[in-house]
Amino acid sequence: MHAGAAKALTFRDVLIHPSLPPNLTQNYFELFSLPQQYAVERSDLDVRYRKLQHTVHPDRFVTAGDQERRVSMQQATHINEAYQVLKDPLRRGRYLLELRGHAIEDQQTTHQDAEFLMQQIELREALGDIRRQDDPLQALDRLAREVQAQYRALESALAQALDAGEETEQAVSLVLKMQYFMRLQSEVQELEADLEDELD
Amino acid sequence: MALLQISEPGEATAPHGHRLAAGIDLGTTHSLVASVRSGVAATLPDGEGRHLLHSVVRYLETGEHQVGATALRQAASDPLNTIISVKRFMGRGVEDVKSLGSVLPYEFVASESGMPLIRTAAGDRSPVQVSADILAELRQRAEQTLGDELTGVVITVPAYFDDAQRQATRDAGRLAGLNVLRLLNEPTAAAVAYGLDRGSDGIIAVYDLGGGTFDISILRLSQGVFEVMATAGDTALGGDDMDRAIAAWVMQQAGVADDPAHAMQRRLLLAACAAKESLTDGDQVELAVALENGTQWQGTLTRKTMDELIESLVRKTLGPCRRALRDADLNAADLREVVMVGGSTRVLKVRTLVGEFFGRRPLVDIDPDRVVAIGAAIQADILAGNKPEESMLLLDVIPLSLGVETMGGLTEKIIPRNTTLPASRAQEFTTYKDGQTAMALHVVQGERELVEDCRSLARFELRDMPPMTAGAARIRVTYQVDADGLLSVTAEEQTSGVQAHIEVKPSYGLSDNEIESMLRDSMDHAEDDVKARRLREQQVQADRVLEALQAALQQDADSFLSSEERNAIEQAAAKLAVLRNGNNAREIKVAIEKLESVSEVYVDRRMNANIREAMAGHTVDEFK
Numbered sequence: 001m002h003a004g005a006a007k008a009l010t011f012r013d014v015l016i017h018p019s020l021p022p023n024l025t026q027n028y029f030e031l032f033s034l035p036q037q038y039a040v041e042r043s044d045l046d047v048r049y050r051k052l053q054h055t056v057h058p059d060r061f062v063t064a065g066d067q068e069r070r071v072s073m074q075q076a077t078h079i080n081e082a083y084q085v086l087k088d089p090l091r092r093g094r095y096l097l098e099l100r101g102h103a104i105e106d107q108q109t110t111h112q113d114a115e116f117l118m119q120q121i122e123l124r125e126a127l128g129d130i131r132r133q134d135d136p137l138q139a140l141d142r143l144a145r146e147v148q149a150q151y152r153a154l155e156s157a158l159a160q161a162l163d164a165g166e167e168t169e170q171a172v173s174l175v176l177k178m179q180y181f182m183r184l185q186s187e188v189q190e191l192e193a194d195l196e197d198e199l200d
Numbered sequence: 201m202a203l204l205q206i207s208e209p210g211e212a213t214a215p216h217g218h219r220l221a222a223g224i225d226l227g228t229t230h231s232l233v234a235s236v237r238s239g240v241a242a243t244l245p246d247g248e249g250r251h252l253l254h255s256v257v258r259y260l261e262t263g264e265h266q267v268g269a270t271a272l273r274q275a276a277s278d279p280l281n282t283i284i285s286v287k288r289f290m291g292r293g294v295e296d297v298k299s300l301g302s303v304l305p306y307e308f309v310a311s312e313s314g315m316p317l318i319r320t321a322a323g324d325r326s327p328v329q330v331s332a333d334i335l336a337e338l339r340q341r342a343e344q345t346l347g348d349e350l351t352g353v354v355i356t357v358p359a360y361f362d363d364a365q366r367q368a369t370r371d372a373g374r375l376a377g378l379n380v381l382r383l384l385n386e387p388t389a390a391a392v393a394y395g396l397d398r399g400s401d402g403i404i405a406v407y408d409l410g411g412g413t414f415d416i417s418i419l420r421l422s423q424g425v426f427e428v429m430a431t432a433g434d435t436a437l438g439g440d441d442m443d444r445a446i447a448a449w450v451m452q453q454a455g456v457a458d459d460p461a462h463a464m465q466r467r468l469l470l471a472a473c474a475a476k477e478s479l480t481d482g483d484q485v486e487l488a489v490a491l492e493n494g495t496q497w498q499g500t501l502t503r504k505t506m507d508e509l510i511e512s513l514v515r516k517t518l519g520p521c522r523r524a525l526r527d528a529d530l531n532a533a534d535l536r537e538v539v540m541v542g543g544s545t546r547v548l549k550v551r552t553l554v555g556e557f558f559g560r561r562p563l564v565d566i567d568p569d570r571v572v573a574i575g576a577a578i579q580a581d582i583l584a585g586n587k588p589e590e591s592m593l594l595l596d597v598i599p600l601s602l603g604v605e606t607m608g609g610l611t612e613k614i615i616p617r618n619t620t621l622p623a624s625r626a627q628e629f630t631t632y633k634d635g636q637t638a639m640a641l642h643v644v645q646g647e648r649e650l651v652e653d654c655r656s657l658a659r660f661e662l663r664d665m666p667p668m669t670a671g672a673a674r675i676r677v678t679y680q681v682d683a684d685g686l687l688s689v690t691a692e693e694q695t696s697g698v699q700a701h702i703e704v705k706p707s708y709g710l711s712d713n714e715i716e717s718m719l720r721d722s723m724d725h726a727e728d729d730v731k732a733r734r735l736r737e738q739q740v741q742a743d744r745v746l747e748a749l750q751a752a753l754q755q756d757a758d759s760f761l762s763s764e765e766r767n768a769i770e771q772a773a774a775k776l777a778v779l780r781n782g783n784n785a786r787e788i789k790v791a792i793e794k795l796e797s798v799s800e801v802y803v804d805r806r807m808n809a810n811i812r813e814a815m816a817g818h819t820v821d822e823f824k
Contacts, residue, residue, distance in 0.1 A: 033815040055814040058683045062583045065745040069797040
């Protein structure tokens with residue numbers, strides 16, 4: 001029996017790590033020779049990333065055999081993926097929790113914190129009202145800065161929860177809150193793009 | 201390498217082991233080839249001292265063709281057989297090509313796979329073949345100038361090119377008999393040419409407006425690494441559109457009705473282009489166009505009028521500029537420089553508007569026509585292995601998101617745009633019917649929600665799955681994008697462990713067989729040449745593998761291999777060394793594969809050791 005077109009598929013919302021050969025089993029912190037903790041110095045991370053890519057990037061193996069080129073591409077891919085996770089405050093937090101045995105499901109939400117949910121609703125209402133403001137771009141800029149500040153506050157609270165104390169439960173809740181803010185932030189950016197494009 | 205090396209007077213012979221490599225800028229309106237000689241990168245002129253080769257090919261009834269200025273001279277008198285701006289059709293389907301504009305003076309027919317073929321006196325030609333003819337001309341020029349065969353080339357493409365367009369470019373290289381080391385994004389090449397790595401670190405924008413394409417790239421330069429942060433653009437916007445806008449104005453002034461004959465269209469466009477070029481210096485220009493009724497129209501175009509005609513086109517480039525800045529999470533004030541690339545940035549209105557947008561004077565020091573080829577030559581020289589100590593590294597990104605079609609014709613993004621290459625991502629899908637043993641996957645590229653608004657790249661079929669109840673199968677689809685931005689897709693059913701069969705059908709590309717048969721057709725003494733060529737290819741590959749292996753073994757065999765492992769590798773190498781001198785291409789190929797499989801462990805161990813060594817300077821506590 002044949003399923004015809006791809007639209008006949010059911011999409012299961014699962015994002016998994018790229019399939020990797022067995023020699024790429026080091027976790028991202030090990031790969032970058034970093035301590036397994038939340039706090040990461042960005043400039044240090046960048047230097048390590050560039051050094052690693054210098055070593056393995058396919059451009060270094062253009063004249064090598066197929067086998068070596070394949071391995072080079074796998075390693076470079078692995079390092080890119082690791083860098084994406086380690087440099088992003090939210091993804092790094094999720095990853096660290098996963099390493100500690102507390103993987104967060106994509107559909108998982110925070111139900112308990114009524115105050116937080118109320119705040120989210122208010123922020124979303126503010127976003128919905130932007131177009132009705134006298135100067136929408138300026139109003140959006142103010143909102144964006146507030147969202148940014150809240151996100152930063154969550155980030156430092158997460159560093160505290162993961163590195164200082166071993167407050168895993170709180171860390172999970174903080175990561176979930178950061179996810180809300182991340183979605184809000186991308187909606188802010190989309191609206192900003194629309195508003196700016198309308199100016200042209 | 202040939203035994204004899206011929207050098208130009210006054211020039212040192214290439215040192216032993218120097219591999220001849222070239223950078224090629226395959227442009228919409230013209231193309232160039234450049235090479236690094238005695239440490240200096242420069243574009244190579246033809247016999248008459250011309251560096252720019254018009255990207256024009258004219259096909260004759262005799263089956264022969266002309267490339268460049270000779271072809272362009274006949275463009276007005278022989279419009280149907282003279283192919284201009286073929287780059288616009290690369291990787292496109294027939295429908296796309298038709299939507300590119302009503303002013304296309306060619307007759308298109310569709311190939312079986314939906315690829316547009318241009319009907320010429322010498323037969324139907326695909327855009328890939330036309331591009332290959334341009335590349336072959338440049339190859340010949342380079343090999344004549346440099347005195348030997350090229351071991352490899354870097355070909356540049358607009359950063360915004362999608363997978364199909366990149367694949368088409370790579371295929372054209374192959375068809376022209378070139379070893380394509382890398383496809384390099386044009387703005388990255390320009391950044392390299394500017395030697396911006398030599399100066400202080402910082403963030404720069406490269407604004408590249410060519411004949412038919414526009415790109416904006418934001419790059420971060422630090423410690424010799426060129427990292428593309430974001431890229432945006434428009435693959436169907438360029439100087440040609442300015443010519444069309446001016447031509448439309450001339451038609452209006454001269455009272456020419458819409459939809460003029462091909463030859464008339466060509467005359468109008470050539471006059472418009474010449475007027476545009478002379479207005480980069482002057483304030484006004486006199487135009488004269490021969491009309492179809494035998495009379496001649498004469499008129500004056502002022503710069504002010506031209507600026508008005510093209511302003512909206514130039515402004516169309518600012519949206520992508522804004523988007524690239526946003527994607528990189530930057531403001532214009534964060535940039536250290538703005539670099540101008542592409543012939544169309546000679547137009548003063550472009551410089552003014554771009555200067556206003558970024559709030560700084562754009563850099564125009566290097567000839568905007570040559571800068572890309574020069575950067576490509578520098579990269580080709582490094583990739584060919586001529587500068588092992590060179591620390592430059594280019595990290596490019598994928599310009600458009602890659603996705604898959606899901607229920608209801610929606611796009612599910614698998615690799616988002618601006619992800620650094622190489623990149624890989626996997627996603628799981630399941631079946632929707634009981635007993636389903638096959639499924640079709642549709643790979644698309646683009647930012648839009650609906651599949652119909654994205655570019656269709658390929659359709660895959662996964663067959664021979666064990667029948668299961670609906671929703672029980674777990675099919676993992678893995679996308680891998682290499683450093684050139686080219687995609688490969690694999691799919692596997694997880695629960696049964698059965699590696700399912702996949703068929704790839706490129707939507708508008710050429711299959712390997714098609715390329716093979718075109719290569720055969722292009723040879724004069726088909727059978728013998730193909731055989732000789734195949735043998736030579738395998739010998740070159742064998743030499744490469746053996747050379748790399750010997751160097752590695754001498755360096756560190758004892759650290760990574762037991763004596764048994766080493767023996768096995770050396771035996772396989774010895775066998776290959778013997779077969780390499782024979783004349784059986786197939787045997788050599790098998791021996792290479794055997795050697796590579798025996799040394800797999802060694803390669804893995806070395807690479808991992810290199811990684812450890814790179815991080816050795818950093819201890820875990822160092823930055824605490």
